Amino acid sequence: MSTSLNYEAEFCGKVPLNQTNLIQPHGVLLVVDQTDFHILQLSENAGDVFGLDFKKLVSKSLFDFLPEAQIERFQQRFEQKFAGKLPFTLSLPSGDFLASVQSNGQFLIIEIEKEKRSVANTDSFLDIYQELKYAMTAVETATTTVEACETAANELKRISGFDKIMIYQFDQDWNGDVIAEVKEEGMDAYLGLKFPASDIPKQARELYKKTPCRLIPNVEYAAVKLYPVLNPVTNAFTDLSNSNLRSVAGVHLEYLRNMGVTASMSTRILVDDQLWGLIACHHRTPKYLSFEMSSVFELLSNIISAKISAVQKQDAFSYKTNMQNLYADFFEEVYKEGSLSETVVKKQDDLLKLLNADGVAFVNNHQILPIGQTPEEADISELILWLQSKGGTGIYHQTNLSSVFEPSEKYACTASGILSLAIQPEKGSYIVAFRPEAVQKVNWGGNPNEAVQFAADGRQYHPRNSFSQWQQTVKQTCIPWKKEEIEIAENFRNFVLDYTLNKFYN
Numbered sequence: 001m002s003t004s005l006n007y008e009a010e011f012c013g014k015v016p017l018n019q020t021n022l023i024q025p026h027g028v029l030l031v032v033d034q035t036d037f038h039i040l041q042l043s044e045n046a047g048d049v050f051g052l053d054f055k056k057l058v059s060k061s062l063f064d065f066l067p068e069a070q071i072e073r074f075q076q077r078f079e080q081k082f083a084g085k086l087p088f089t090l091s092l093p094s095g096d097f098l099a100s101v102q103s104n105g106q107f108l109i110i111e112i113e114k115e116k117r118s119v120a121n122t123d124s125f126l127d128i129y130q131e132l133k134y135a136m137t138a139v140e141t142a143t144t145t146v147e148a149c150e151t152a153a154n155e156l157k158r159i160s161g162f163d164k165i166m167i168y169q170f171d172q173d174w175n176g177d178v179i180a181e182v183k184e185e186g187m188d189a190y191l192g193l194k195f196p197a198s199d200i201p202k203q204a205r206e207l208y209k210k211t212p213c214r215l216i217p218n219v220e221y222a223a224v225k226l227y228p229v230l231n232p233v234t235n236a237f238t239d240l241s242n243s244n245l246r247s248v249a250g251v252h253l254e255y256l257r258n259m260g261v262t263a264s265m266s267t268r269i270l271v272d273d274q275l276w277g278l279i280a281c282h283h284r285t286p287k288y289l290s291f292e293m294s295s296v297f298e299l300l301s302n303i304i305s306a307k308i309s310a311v312q313k314q315d316a317f318s319y320k321t322n323m324q325n326l327y328a329d330f331f332e333e334v335y336k337e338g339s340l341s342e343t344v345v346k347k348q349d350d351l352l353k354l355l356n357a358d359g360v361a362f363v364n365n366h367q368i369l370p371i372g373q374t375p376e377e378a379d380i381s382e383l384i385l386w387l388q389s390k391g392g393t394g395i396y397h398q399t400n401l402s403s404v405f406e407p408s409e410k411y412a413c414t415a416s417g418i419l420s421l422a423i424q425p426e427k428g429s430y431i432v433a434f435r436p437e438a439v440q441k442v443n444w445g446g447n448p449n450e451a452v453q454f455a456a457d458g459r460q461y462h463p464r465n466s467f468s469q470w471q472q473t474v475k476q477t478c479i480p481w482k483k484e485e486i487e488i489a490e491n492f493r494n495f496v497l498d499y500t501l502n503k504f505y506n
Helices: 068-078 125-140 145-160 202-210 250-258 291-337 340-346 348-354 377-390 406-411 483-503
Strands: 027-033 039-043 085-092 095-103 107-116 164-170 176-183 213-216 224-227 263-271 274-283 359-364 367-372 395-398 417-424 429-435 440-445 452-454 461-463 469-474
Touching (some): 068 095, 125 145, 125 291, 145 176, 145 274, 145 291, 202 274, 213 291, 263 291, 274 291, 291 348, 340 483, 348 359, 348 367, 359 377, 377 406, 377 417, 377 429, 395 483, 417 483, 429 483
Antiparallel strands (some): 027 039, 027 107, 095 107, 164 274, 213 263, 263 274, 359 367, 359 429, 417 429, 440 469
């Protein structure tokens, strides 16, 4: 039997990550009432930038600490509801600080860099723009997804100075395939390895849709609490989903330590508004990135996302165009011959290309017309009865047929996967495309079965401490059908269904 590649951890992170009530100490966080700009909550290290004991700051107006001109500008920007985050300079009594401000409609979440701003430590717009423009141009010249990711990894390493940059793509089960990597000597290589979905569980993936970047300057940080613990307006924890400073789950910090990483930054890649992959940056010593440099990562992730989307859409368009031409020729021949079955026999190769299969069985009233490499007719008849019992009336596809239909084990080498098109299922009329077994040697970054290890109490768990290559052999599984292939199959089914209802098989 095959071995499942789904290593999602259902138990991971049952406490919401966005309600930790803790932040990392490289910044200060304020929760401010958007109607009157009074401070409702703040991190207990707020005195580092305000010069006052944090408890004395609660209920004071933020404007008690800002110059008049800055207050007017702040009001203009933030009296109205707005989306996203805006950078803003706060001139506090102890110095000038850069802040990132976001609104949830009721509160402002203000995150302040603890490092004071000055001409000496502020990158000029021109310098930042030059680096970004150069990297953008390099990525735009790429012609494939992998080339775009390799280029982006090299550019981000050059700009940021991280010891390692790797880019990985999520598969259909949310395992991550490392498709690009650039690193310093002495660091472990993960290029070509697969990491289990449990490394970035569902809850964490959902947060990446809201927050483009996640920076951890030092995994050995001591988390800072918010004061008071509960938001005095909502009497609940403040939602820190979009906070860059939000503290990280302890199991993730342990995971990074096990990797030999002290500083980390992760940046999302979204394609069609879905999480496609991540850019993971690692450093062996503590490393802090300024707001400007973090913004470069965010902008480049958008550029990479757009490039990957464009490449994939172009590939899909080319494929669809070729298949639609083949599709049109096939059905022109059907009308010319006046017989679907005769056209199937005459244009077997075109049919196999159209469904991208090694074999196809046309079944009408349990009469079987096999094309190419298919199971025995008795086995096909048994499969059709099983499909009828499932009650499906459209398209059904399965890459690991033996996992759901045990009798198919004996012909897995010929038909490990199927794409079933129900024509008139009540009459036993189907078109079934078959794909053979594609034995895969999957190289994992550590044994995925040991991705998490429970403590003796059965509640606490720890990440694996080995990332050495571990090879898994996957059998009785075919290459999955792509979305574009299924769309073509759907068009094919609709035509055959219409033809059948009007003329039946000849």
